[in-house]
Amino acid sequence: EVQLVESGGGLVQPGGSLRLSCAASGFTFSTYWMHWVRQAPGKGLVWVSRINSDGSSTSYADSVKGRFTISRDNAKNTVFLQMNSLRAEDTAVYYCATDKDPGIADNLAYWGQGTLVTVSS
Amino acid sequence: DIQMTQSPSSLSASVGDRVIITCRASHTIGRNLNWYQQKPGKAPKLLICAASSLQGGVPSRFSGSVSGTDFTLTISSLQPEDFATYYCQHSYSAPWTFGQGTKVEIK
Numbered sequence: 001e002v003q004l005v006e007s008g009g010g011l012v013q014p015g016g017s018l019r020l021s022c023a024a025s026g027f028t029f030s031t032y033w034m035h036w037v038r039q040a041p042g043k044g045l046v047w048v049s050r051i052n053s054d055g056s057s058t059s060y061a062d063s064v065k066g067r068f069t070i071s072r073d074n075a076k077n078t079v080f081l082q083m084n085s086l087r088a089e090d091t092a093v094y095y096c097a098t099d100k101d102p103g104i105a106d107n108l109a110y111w112g113q114g115t116l117v118t119v120s121s
Numbered sequence: 122d123i124q125m126t127q128s129p130s131s132l133s134a135s136v137g138d139r140v141i142i143t144c145r146a147s148h149t150i151g152r153n154l155n156w157y158q159q160k161p162g163k164a165p166k167l168l169i170c171a172a173s174s175l176q177g178g179v180p181s182r183f184s185g186s187v188s189g190t191d192f193t194l195t196i197s198s199l200q201p202e203d204f205a206t207y208y209c210q211h212s213y214s215a216p217w218t219f220g221q222g223t224k225v226e227i228k
Contacts, residue, residue, distance in 0.1 A: 035217075037165075045157070045165060045208055047217040059215035062122065095164055100176075106212050107155045109176070111164035 002026040002110045004096050009115030012086055016119070020081040022096030022112055030054070030074040031102035036081045038092035039114075048094070050105055051079065064090075086119045093117075123148050127209055127220025133228040140196040142223045144209035149190055153213040156185055156194045159222075160205045168207075169194065199225070 008020040022034070036048040049060045049070040058070050069082040079096055093114040100109035124147040134140050144154065152172040157165040167176050169185040172192060182197040196203055204227055209220040 044222040045159070045210070045219045047210070047219065050215065050217075061216045097164075100167070100170065105215075106153070107167055107170040108157070108165070108210070109167045109170075111166075114164060 002098075004098065004110060004112035006094065006096055006112045006115040009094065009117045011118045011120065013121050014087060014119055016086050017082070017084045018086065018117060020083065020094055020096075020115060020117070022079045022081075024077045024079070024096075024098070027098075027110075028102065029077040032098045033103075033105040034070075034072060034079040035097045035105075035108060036070060036079075037095045037097055037108065037111075038090075038117075039095070040089075040092040043092075046092075049081065052105070053103065083117070086117075088119050091117060091119045122216055123150060123211055123213060123218060125209055125211055125218050125220040127223060129223060130221060131224040131226060133226050134199050135228045136199055136201060138199045138228075140199050140203075140225060142194045142207055142209075144192045144194075144220045146190040146192070146211055146213075148213075150211045150213035152187055153211055154185075154187065154192045155210045155212060156183075157208045157210065158203075158205045159208065165208065196225075 003025045005023045035050040051070045067085045072079045095114045097108040097111045126145045156169040159165040172187040173185040206224045
């Protein structure tokens with residue numbers, strides 16, 4: 001069974017940093033693209049970032065480009081989201097997610113339960 | 122970036138009603154469009170990928186179609202468990218974008 005478990009969320013001051021982790025199990029992690037999606041309280045879904053299976057290719061939403069960095073450790077079946085220069089508008093539940101099939105970036109078939117990031121003074 | 126315009130933003134319907142939700146892409150995206158269902162406090166669930174391919178375990182009352190850059194999610198006979206928020210999302214190229222969401226409420 002595919003499992004994605006996020007951690008690392010919490011309260012951080014504006015301008016601060018936070019590193020989210022997503023531990024994966026139940027599938028061959030090293031062959032799947034991984035994604036981060038966020039949802040501000042009461043708002044819609046926003047795709048944040050993705051990374052390919054070997055970590056050589058990354059993409060970001062314009063709203064986080066230059067501030068967030070996605071990475072992965074295939075030996076530990078974990079994907080990370082390093083978030084710097086945080087703003088109030090980054091407050092959201094952050095989900096990690098992955099595709100239905102290996103080797104492609106096409107959909108978000110599997111999701112974690114999410115971790116809440118609150119940016120406030 | 123490709124924008125997804127989803128409508129309506131909300132609707133009220135009764136059990137047994139036929140419900141149609143649409144998404145329009147700002148550029149051609151082929152069939153690279155997915156639909157998700159989200160219930161309060163839960164992660165989204167993939168319903169349909171590649172515009173019309175029903176995910177395993179999803180009831181057949183859900184269907185998807187495409188005409189050019191217009192995509193449609195149809196629920197043929199609304200059931201009590203279908204009251205939720207629905208999102209479209211394109212996967213044509215990065216950055217991916219979601220539609221604004223459609224909240225389906227009980228009439």
